[in-house]
Amino acid sequence: MNDNIIDLTLWQLLSAYVFIILLLIIVKLRKIPRNKEILISTLRMTFQLLIVGYILMYLFDNPHPLLTTAVVLIMVTFAIWNIYKRVRMDLNKKMKKIIAISMAAGTLSSLIYFNFVVIQFSPWYEPRYFIPIAGMIIGNSMTGITLGVQTLMENMKDQRSRVEAALMLGATPKEATRKMVNQAFDSAILPTINSMVGTGIVFLPGMMTGQILAGVNPVTAIEYQIAILLGVAGAVALTVILFVQNGYKVFFNERKQLEGGE
Amino acid sequence: MFTFQDVVYKDILKLNKLTINKRQITCLVGESGTGKSTLLKLMNNMISSTSGTIFYNETPVEELDPVEIRRDISMLSQSPVLFGETVKDNLEAGLIFADKPLADEEKLIETMNYFYLHKNLEENAETLSGGEQQRLALSRMILLDSSVFLLDEPTSALDEDLEHKVMERFIDHARKHEKTVVFVTHSKTIAKAFADNIVDITPFSIKGSVKRER
Numbered sequence: 001m002n003d004n005i006i007d008l009t010l011w012q013l014l015s016a017y018v019f020i021i022l023l024l025i026i027v028k029l030r031k032i033p034r035n036k037e038i039l040i041s042t043l044r045m046t047f048q049l050l051i052v053g054y055i056l057m058y059l060f061d062n063p064h065p066l067l068t069t070a071v072v073l074i075m076v077t078f079a080i081w082n083i084y085k086r087v088r089m090d091l092n093k094k095m096k097k098i099i100a101i102s103m104a105a106g107t108l109s110s111l112i113y114f115n116f117v118v119i120q121f122s123p124w125y126e127p128r129y130f131i132p133i134a135g136m137i138i139g140n141s142m143t144g145i146t147l148g149v150q151t152l153m154e155n156m157k158d159q160r161s162r163v164e165a166a167l168m169l170g171a172t173p174k175e176a177t178r179k180m181v182n183q184a185f186d187s188a189i190l191p192t193i194n195s196m197v198g199t200g201i202v203f204l205p206g207m208m209t210g211q212i213l214a215g216v217n218p219v220t221a222i223e224y225q226i227a228i229l230l231g232v233a234g235a236v237a238l239t240v241i242l243f244v245q246n247g248y249k250v251f252f253n254e255r256k257q258l259e260g261g262e
Numbered sequence: 263m264f265t266f267q268d269v270v271y272k273d274i275l276k277l278n279k280l281t282i283n284k285r286q287i288t289c290l291v292g293e294s295g296t297g298k299s300t301l302l303k304l305m306n307n308m309i310s311s312t313s314g315t316i317f318y319n320e321t322p323v324e325e326l327d328p329v330e331i332r333r334d335i336s337m338l339s340q341s342p343v344l345f346g347e348t349v350k351d352n353l354e355a356g357l358i359f360a361d362k363p364l365a366d367e368e369k370l371i372e373t374m375n376y377f378y379l380h381k382n383l384e385e386n387a388e389t390l391s392g393g394e395q396q397r398l399a400l401s402r403m404i405l406l407d408s409s410v411f412l413l414d415e416p417t418s419a420l421d422e423d424l425e426h427k428v429m430e431r432f433i434d435h436a437r438k439h440e441k442t443v444v445f446v447t448h449s450k451t452i453a454k455a456f457a458d459n460i461v462d463i464t465p466f467s468i469k470g471s472v473k474r475e476r
């Protein structure tokens with residue numbers, strides 16, 4: 001399938017770093033203090049990808065169900081940990097638990113459906129398929145749920161008095177937070193929905209670009225891409241729904257009183 | 263109807279004994295920060311006391327379902343809050359929250375007018391003045407037809423004249439329909455004019471209550 005692939009030489013690859021040098025010069029001229037961040041990000045990207053490349057090579061050469069499972073579980077764990085870090089607010093234990101459960105249940109069930117019903121490759125643990133698909137589903141769900149957590153927490157903080165006033169009139173916590181919960185869901189899935197609209201016209205999604213560059217027939221690449229986009233949308237929606245359906249409860253105690261803020 | 267027995271809330275409020283009678287108008291007065299809002303919130307279980315017991319019709323509030331209590335004992339928050347976009351959304355919000363049947367438009371308008379508020383139902387509520395929003399909130403509250411109304415400074419944004427007129431309407435309605443009302447005010451005239459019972463809250467205790475005959 002990839003007879004006509006051009007393997008980049010080291011020099012070709014290095015020449016791509018000219019883009020970063022250009023960026024560094026511009027930033028320097030404009031006196032934007034971002035030199036360090038750009039350098040560190042570039043280095044991290046390079047090393048992470050190199051390491052991942054070698055790990056993937058090993059996995060592809062030694063397919064094993066346990067290895068594939070372990071890698072996917074590590075990816076989910078890392079994604080959860082990353083969500084905790086990316087939300088710029090203190091998360092309490094209960095909130096962290098709900099995030100972890102939503103993320104694990106949402107991504108793993110979507111992944112299983114996608115692999116066993118939609119793509120149906122064999123053996124089922126074939127790392128060449130399993131791992132990149134898992135990466136896309138987990139990565140996008142992670143971004144979605146981060147936005148959802150962020151929006152929900154901000155809304156609950158800004159609109160605390162409104163929630164309180166609703167409770168005073170006899171609202172259940174669910175009813176009192178309905179608007180905020182819906183907003184959190186919206187903001188979490190909007191990027192995914194928007195990316196579907198722009199796909200193909202504004203940009204070619206990463207996976208498709210990669211496949212086409214690697215010599216796959218564009219129509220095949222597009223078929224995969226459509227399936228992946230649908231799978232990702234479903235996984236993000238499921239993960240975020242699981243989160244918001246339970247996330248709001250963290251703000252109330254068993255007497256249906258608002259917690260915290262004391 | 264309400265009995266407070268050795269109720270303590272953190273280091274904010276301490277009540278050895280306080281009784282609030284059914285179908286009476288009770289007024290809470292006291293300096294800012296002495297715990298008047300806190301006392302109201304204890305009554306419909308928006309917060310739970312640190313120690314002591316609050317009885318509502320002989321049952322400790324902690325044994326009642328919190329949402330059910332708040333549907334029976336509605337509370338108006340100290341700062342008026344808007345729910346939804348239009349005046350109509352705002353009037354209906356309480357009924358939706360309390361899971362009660364919606365009122366028809368005529369009733370909504372009538373209630374609003376009762377508090378001297380003459381607005382179009384489709385008008386955007388955000389453009390209403392502070393005092394108008396307070397009367398909107400009061401209308402939302404009275405539509406609920408609960409048995410107890412807790413009002414936290416319901417008319418603080420109104421001028422003296424209108425304040426008197428609006429409170430008069432509310433209290434009239436409450437007496438006619440045999441409601442129990444507990445309200446907080448900083449206005450001595452309002453307290454004297456409408457309350458059967460004035461409770462003066464001083465920091466960390468209740469000083470004395472002035473009973474008066476109706």
Ligand SMILES: Nc1ncnc2c1ncn2[C@@H]1O[C@H](COP(=O)(O)OP(=O)(O)OP(=O)(O)O)[C@@H](O)[C@H]1O
Nearest residue numbers: 261262272274293294295296297298299300301340
């Ligand atoms: N949840 C809470 N945790 C800790 N302190 C609180 C809490 N709620 C209120 N307070 C404090 O308790 C005190 C009483 O508050 P409260 O709102 O009951 O006063 P208030 O009598 O209603 O005052 P105002 O007339 O200004 O409305 C205040 O000092 C307030 O800062």
Ligand SMILES: [Mg+2]
Nearest residue numbers: 298299340414
């Ligand atoms: Mg107060």
